[in-house]
Amino acid sequence: MGGFGSGRASGKQKVEHSRALNITALHRSGCLAVGWSGGWSWTRDGKEEARISFKAEQGRIVLDYKVRQYGGVWDPITQSVPITHVDCHYGGQRPYFLCPGVVNDRHCGRRVGKLFLGGRYFLCRHCHNISYSSQSEAHYDRMLRRANKLRMSLGGDPGTVQLIAFKPKGMWQRTYDRKRFEIQRCERQATQLFSANSPIFSAQRTARCFSMNEPRRSIQSRRLWVDQDRPAASERRCNWRSNTRPF
Template identity: 40%
Template sequence: MGRYSSKNTTSSYRRLDNRELQRKGFLRPGGWTSLRWSRNGEAVGSVGIRAEFDRVVLRYRHQRYGEDWKDEEYPVFLDRTRCNYGGERVWFVCPARGCSRRVAVVYGGSIFACRHCYQLAYDSQREAAYSRALSRAQAIRMKLGGSPNMAEDFPDKPKGMHWRTYDLLCREAEDAQNRSCPPWLIRQILLK
């Protein structure tokens, strides 16, 4: 499996999400847009996207450590699948040589490719089990309109939510909160 921090994570790479581009209408033939990424208010990257029927053409510049800037312009092909209730879903076909996976998100390095090609893990895959449980409990609290602070009271049932759903979320949050206690803290409590 490798060391604890052996893989880079998706959050450290620039990403193109075709669901977001589709929602905003940029994947229609003839559509185009420019995306910019920034870190601490400073622009760190941009990409121009021009849509054609079966592909998008990406245009951007990148620089490897100590090397000169390099201009890139290449197509990322699109694949479409039918949805059960009508319409269609658009996918990127990973442009990395030998891959051709159908993916919703491509990540930018020297080329935009899928997370498998860059061997990227999700942040949650690097979290300890108790940390994932805490994240889940906090997510449920926020879904119910509350604060992620575990010291605050559990949020009331939102208007329009079924009691059965609310009760289910309460039990799930309580279970996640119980699992979120780190093992060293449990040992500390038991030793006293």
């Protein structure tokens, strides 16, 4: 039995828990310039967890790192990842990775902005079958997450027990009203969906239906029992005449 935030159980690897190479971050750091060489590291709570080395060449980057699976030995990996550039609408170009993965004897070649380490190589999330955490959430959890996001955009705290923040300075009144109504709609819909899917609420609704219908059935059965024992109209008239005394 789950509650708010429980979601559906899933054995897939999640994007939020995977090491990824973001080509936008590499491009802004100047790591895609031809001839550049260096490293990239991942940290958690201020501590370094993993590091790779790579160098930028014309139309590609070459990754150099080591992996170890199931507590085995460290295997050195050298992987070449192609890079393509797409023209932007307002000038300039945007770089993308071309996924080098091969799944079921078919080359992927997807144009993606991130590559994930789901095994021995950095591939796109489709080749590694990696999903987002939101894809495993129940519908009411998505509604609550959207409501909390709107609450924080107004400068308030997340949670249905918290009051919706007042209108921030500089925000249009109609914009504030639209966000406030959307928060109320999402939280109301989340409560209705959770009540419909919760076994506790379902049992309470069933018990309430029985408790409301039970007196009605007892009254009907009592009425039938009284009608069966009630004498006929002719017998009632006879008894009334026999019991009547003359003045």
